[in-house]
Amino acid sequence: MPHTSITAVPVSDEKAGPYGVAAGPDGAMWFTKVHEGAVGRLGADGEITSYALADPEGGPTVIAPGPDGALWFTEYKGNRVGRITLDGEITSYERPGAGPYGIAAGPDGAMWFTEMNTDRICRITPEGDVTEFTVPVEGGFPSAIAAGPDGRRLWFTLNQGNAVASIDLSGEVRVHPLPTEAAGPVGLAAGPDGAMWFVEIMAGQVGRIDAEGAVTEFPLPDRAARPHALVAGADGAMWFTEWGANRIGRIAVDGSRIDAYDIPSGSSEPHGIALGPDGVLWTALESGALGRIEAA
Helix, strand or coil: CEEHHHHHHHHCCCCCCCEEEEEEECEEEEECCCCCEEEECCCCCCCCECCCCCCCCCCEEEECCCCCCCEEEEEECCEEEEEEEECCCCEEEECCCCCCCEECCCCCEEEEECCCCCCEEEEECCCCCCEECCCCCCCCEEEEEEEECCCCCCEECCCCCCCEEEECCCCCCCEEECCCCCCCCCEEEHHHCCCEEEEEEEEEEEEEEEECEEEEEEEEECCCCEEEEEEEEECCCCEEEECCEEEEEEECCCCCCCEECCCCCCCCCCCEEECCCCCCEEECCCCCCCEEEECC
16 A cells, blocks of 8 residues: 555634635645635645635535636535635625536636536636536536546536536537446546546445546445545546545556545545645545645
8 A cells, every 4th residue: 555644734623614625826725614604725834814705604615726817616505606816805606596516627718617406517707707508417416527638528427317427618418327326426537547537425436437438437445435526646546535434545547456544633524635736635624624645
């Protein structure tokens, strides 16, 4: 097993609930506080800054860097998409009843996000103009979204539709059902092997889908671990959070090896995971910290 150390860096009290995490263009790690209604920043110097949102009950979830030098995030409960500049200026865009969740930069200079309650994928420009595309799976619960490796499509999970789908820049959607029933796909990310990788929170599996839509599933040693999010690491492997098991997992891109690492801070509820500017992985721990994951 590769040597890996995980250090919890406190960034809030446990009531704030760090949930999503992303590297900013300023060398800092930015994160959402799902229970507090705020966005936080952990600087490279260790300084912690918090920016309160207008709605403390908005439930900010996923956060991602944008092509405009700002960070973009979703407020699932508040039905908004937000933008925060590096100096903390916040702009919000209302999405009534939509339940936005996943958000990612597209290859076209815009941000793309999912709406769980409306079965839509949306595109928003840096100026706030929104274009909506309907997903042809009613009640599919589009969740995470990420740009594909070909620069032409984005991929997203259908948590209740038991599928992984892609959308091109014109709005054409292709849906790929999963082999395992009721798998509950959530997080996904592009891998270093030219495929998209995803996790199945209900089935306890990691999945891989290639450009043609062929799916391979890898069962975890602990099928009750409830994997939540994943990202490509600097070591060429995929790393993921095990929300239900208080662990971080690693899978080789050929599926030959799966490792798991306990988070030493106890029941920390790891959610989002991201690669930092220095090649170190970070995870958001809902217990009130960011976990720094250093793999040797």
